Structure formats: structure tokens, C-alpha cells
Amino acid sequence: MAITVVGSVAFDTVETPAGRVDRCLAGAATYFSLAASYFTDVRVIAVVGEDFTAKEEAVFAARGIDTRGVERAPGKSFFWQGSYLENLNEAKTLQTDLNVFASFEPKIPAAYQDSEFLFLANIDPVLQKRVRDAMPGVKLVGGDTMNYWINDHRDNLLKMLACVDILLINDTETKLLAGSRNPVKAARDVLSLGPKSLVVKHGEYGATAFFGPNSFHGNGLDSHHPFRAPALPLAEVVDPTGAGDSFAGGFFGYIASQPELTPAVFKRAMFYGGVMGSFTVERFGTERLRQLTREEIEERFAIFRELTHLD
Amino acid sequence: MAITVVGSVAFDTVETPAGRVDRCLAGAATYFSLAASYFTDVRVIAVVGEDFTAKEEAVFAARGIDTRGVERAPGKSFFWQGSYLENLNEAKTLQTDLNVFASFEPKIPAAYQDSEFLFLANIDPVLQKRVRDAMPGVKLVGGDTMNYWINDHRDNLLKMLACVDILLINDTETKLLAGSRNPVKAARDVLSLGPKSLVVKHGEYGATAFFGPNSFHGNGLDSHHPFRAPALPLAEVVDPTGAGDSFAGGFFGYIASQPELTPAVFKRAMFYGGVMGSFTVERFGTERLRQLTREEIEERFAIFRELTHLD
DSSP: OOEEEEOOOEEEEEEETTEEEEEEEEOHHHHHHHHHTTTSOEEEEEEEOTTOOHHHHHHHHHTTOEEEEEEEOSSOOEEEEEEOSSOTTSOEEEEEEOGGGGGOOOOOOGGGTTOSEEEEOSSOHHHHHHHHHHOTTOSEEEEOOOHHHHHHOHHHHHHHHTTOSEEEEEHHHHHHHSSOSSHHHHHHHHHTTSOSEEEEEOGGGOEEEEEOTTSSTTTTOOTTOOEEEOOOOOSOOSOOTTHHHHHHHHHHHHHHHSSSOOHHHHHHHHHHHHHHHHHHTTSSTTHHHHSOOHHHHHHHHHHHHHHHOOO | OOEEEEOOOEEEEEEETTEEEEEEEEOHHHHHHHHHTTTSOEEEEEEEOTTOOHHHHHHHHHTTOEEEEEEEOSSOOEEEEEEOSSOTTSOEEEEEEOGGGGGOOOOOOGGGTTOSEEEEOSSOHHHHHHHHHHOTTOSEEEEOOOHHHHHHOHHHHHHHHTTOSEEEEEHHHHHHHSSOSSHHHHHHHHHTTSOSEEEEEOGGGOEEEEEOTTSSTTTTOOTTOOEEEOOOOOSOOSOOTTHHHHHHHHHHHHHHHSSSOOHHHHHHHHHHHHHHHHHHTTSSTTHHHHSOOHHHHHHHHHHHHHHHOOO
């Protein structure tokens, strides 16, 4: 079953202790769709500029990703420059040029309307809500956001949260969105805003899923049973950019590949999310994510299981 | 099989967002021995002052803990005062009075010499090494340390590390002791100093065990297979003091209760460590740890499994 993702397709310049890359293909929708493409059909809604050439297009095409919803606009694509030299766990933003993204009006190809899954990557919550409303046929909606929208656009964000089934954000964003610093109470606060489930990403420590009282009825995913998936201890993290979006892509991609969202599927999806994030950070940009095989993914899934399972 | 633990038996005054307790029974050896007492026989080596009365003695006696190695000295017991008001994950030390601990010379009762397990809780590494050397019959030695010894007494600490089988320290201590900030490389560095295994405690995110090239031979615990155990997301952490020592107590207590240290036993021990830590933080001081039943422990163990296991 197909997933439509709306979000940024961008170019990044990134410095890490392992080196530097200039203007590599990046953006949340790019990482998400590459990761999800190993599990299911993916369709992208985004806007790019004239610097998005046949070379970048080929990256999506090689993974069979539908880019009919990627609008070409005059000007340059969204550009971000960041450094992880001081802290590999948190990027220091050096430059952000919205470029064509500043006037982004998502356009949804008619052929995307039969998508059963929708992922609203981190963009203006007004646009997230608009896309969600324009795709009434989707069965499951996932979403992401960031500090900027939580702090300065809370009213719009709350409207978006009311129509998201699974929200994937990190520890800092969770505490900022909630009224409590305690992780369980903070999750309860966020779940009261609408999502059936909150997946909190902990970076090198993995992720925890919490379920609300209005969770997936009758399938055993409930507020008394959070679920925690690991991250893999890696001897070298080359570039952490995109790990969270790759997690979301692996997570939703796996769910979309299964006939039903059972508790077992949700739990395995959490593991696949971690698996895809662990690949992404092994190389700069999307390099590692472009060249995987399903066998490598299954091998790493087995390592994640062995890392945490008693028997 | 019995465990001997050497470390502090102390009084703590603690402030947390949940309230305050004055001069409650505490200290690493106290938390460790109470936690381990649910699994095996425990013997304590420590020194206390005249403020350690029949009331405190009764806490150990109620759990069947052997205190013949707890010396009574003129003066007051070790006292620590800390606050978690600003940060529940890290105590701010307000006062430390070594008192009788300043001239502590561990004395090992002859009856302790048949202990098969020894845990060197966080004290001066010179004393840790002395106790280890004075108990040549032990089969497995665990140890803990802290920033102060790592920074200012490194030579003595290195001598201690050379005779420890399993070192249990937290993320910050691991990075400080190692030359790398990367968790895998840092673990490799620490393991090169002597321990067969390093258990890194991550607080609310659980703990990860790493194994060195000189690990437990032939039983499948090796350098290519770290193991990660969860911590339980709790809606209220009343007092984090002693969580790490309780983890160590549950971990070593369970190992000591088993006929052999197999990979399965090591992994289950990691879970039991998390279980005992999760109980400790639910009340001030040792309150929760005094009144557990083995049934409650097994119930929580099942929750830890459910929290992380796919099926």
C-alpha cells in the first residue's frame, strides 16, 4: 500500500568530525522516501529549484519513488548548512535558505489520492494540515514537527496534531510541546492533543512509543504498555543528518507493507525505523540509504533483536 | 553463592521536586546489598559512626544481610546532601562530610572469605584494590568508580581496573575514562584497561554491556555483540539516588544466584539490574527497596521484557 510524503527536498552542506560534503541531496522527504522505498511504494510532494537536475531525479527514480508531486520552480532549492563539529548529537545551523520553499503550495497529483498512508514531514503545520485535508482517503497519518513550530506557531500546530495518528518527534520537542519534563507525563500531554500514538526518538538510545486512551482500538496497543526500540551502538557516526527522517521512513514503510497494524507490526516497525536510521548515519547524506539491499536490512534487523532480546 | 560488597553506608539529606528527606539511611553499599539480597546472600564491609543505631542495623537484618564487616567507629557516619531540584538526572552536591569514612581501613571478617563474588562500590581505588587482593578466593569481581577518581587518582584507578571483571559506570564516566566520545570506541578503550566487560548505565535509557577481547571465554559474550537493557519509563521519579547502585545489586545478585555465568544469565542480569533501579527511584532513600517481594520483582521483570521484546 502506497505512502505519500510531503516535506522538504533540499541540498545540505554538512561538516562533521568525519569530513565535509557540499550541497548533497537531502531534506526530510528525501530521507523518508528513500528509507520507506525498501518496503513499499512511495510518492513525494515537494518543491525544488533549477539546481535539482536529472542527477538528483535519478536518485529517486532508482528507488522507484514517484516524484510527479515534486514541483519545479524558478530559483534555487531549499538549502541548509550545519555543523556537528562540536556535538555529534545536535547540529549547529550555520545557514538556512528557504529559496523556492518560501512560497511552497503543495500540489497533490490525482494519482496520489489512492494512497492509504500519509506522512507529514517537518514543514509549516498550516501546509501539513492542508495536505491532510486534501487527502481524505488516507487511513493512517504520521507527522513530525520541530521546535520552531512548537514555540512560534503553536495554534497552527495544534490544528495539525488533531489530525495526526502517529506523531514522531524527539525528546526535546516532546518536553517543549508538553507541560512536563517527566517523559511519561509529557507523552500523556502530547497524546491528549490528538495523536493515537507518540513515538519519541532518543537519538543514540533508540525510541519509545506511547499510546493514548484513543489509541488503535482493540488491538492491544494501549496507554499502559509503552514500547522501546533500540539504536545500534556504532563505532563511527559519519553524518547524523536524516537519521530521524530515515527512522520515520523505515517505520511507516514497514507498516504500509503489512496487511494490518497489529501490535506486533507496530513493534517491528519501531525496530525497522532504528535499522534505517543506523544505515543513514554511516555515510554522508543519502549515500548509504541509496544502495541498500533488503538482505542487509534483514541482517541488521537481526542484530537489533540480538542486541535487546533475552532469548 | 555469597557476594561481599565494600563501600559506603551513609546518611543522605535529599531534595527533589517530590519533597525532601533528612538523614535517611543510604550509601552505595546499602543500596547494593538491599537490591542483591532478593537474589542471594550478601555480606557488607563498611564503616559507620555512632549515629548508626539499632534502627539502621535492623534494615540490614530484615533482609538477612551479614554486617559483621561493618565497623563501628567513634564519630559520625559518612553524610551527603544533594539536590535534584534543577535536574532530576544529575544531583547537585550541597555537602559531603566523610566523617568516619576519612580513615576507613576495610577489615574483612574471616567468614567472608568463602564469598565467590565481590563488588567494589565507589570508594578510593586504593581501598578497592586492597580488598580485592585480600580476597583471593573470589571468582568474579565487579566495580564502580566516579569522576573524582578518574580525574585526580587515575594511576590508582588503573591498578584497580586491572583486577575488575565487570565495571559498571555511567556514560559521563565512560567518556572521561576513555579517550573517545564515541560510545563504542570509548568502551573499547575502557576494556583495554582490564575489565572483561563494561556495563554503561544510561539513566532513564537503560544500560549497555560491552565485552572485550579478553571476555568470558567460550560462552558467546564477545566484542561483536553488545547487549542493551531498558529502563522503565516512570510517571514519577521521587528520588533518583541509589538507582545505579541498585542496578549493580540486582545485576550481581542475579548472577550470583545462578550456577554459571552464561550469555543468557548475563542478559537477564542486565534486566534485573534495571528492575531494581526502577523500584529504588519510586520512593525516597531505601524505602521501596526494603519492602519488595520476589513476586513484585518478577512482575516488573515481565514488564521490562514486554517493553522491549518483539514477541
